């Protein structure tokens with residue numbers, strides 16, 4: 001019955017590559033061979049992010065990866081989160097194994113979550129935790145609405161824009177805990193740093209972080 005249902009679904013909604021939209025042979029895949037061979041993989045030392053011991057990411061925020069993340073963020077493509085989490089998990093296993101007790105995420109504001117219907121960083125964090133067999137818990141709350149970081153003209157303005165924007169939900173639950181914090185995209189790291197500072201002020205242990213992609217260092 002399940003096989004039949006799958007066959008029917010594939011017929012009605014032919015599986016397509018989540019990156020380039022070419023038709024796929026099987027719905028077991030999310031991406032096509034052509035994309036798999038041409039992913040903008042992040043290489044070398046990652047960015048340093050203040051308040052974090054390490055930052056890892058599978059990709060540069062470019063090309064099909066950038067488009068797919070934008071669809072995950074703005075076009076309701078929540079179904080992409082598990083695949084991005086698989087890509088992130090590969091880097092986390094390799095480079096951050098044993099460095100965290102729990103996984104959490106950089107939350108968007110309640111207002112944005114309400115209009116969008118979900119928080120894409122939470123989806124990524126939850127899928128990543130499932131992939132890694134780790135605990136995923138909310139640790140931070142966004143306490144004021146900020147302007148879009150991408151609209152800020154300078155690094156200083158980005159920092160100022162997010163200053164004091166987050167609060168630890170329950171300092172007791174993060175006390176002494178080593179946390180792997182997840183965001184969708186890391187650009188300059190201003191938002192991630194602000195979250196790291198907030199967690200450390202709440203008494204967390206050492207921190208590491210990851211994102212689905214990062215901007216190339218210029």
Ligand SMILES: [Zn+2]
Nearest residue numbers: 017020032035
């Ligand atoms: Zn493709």
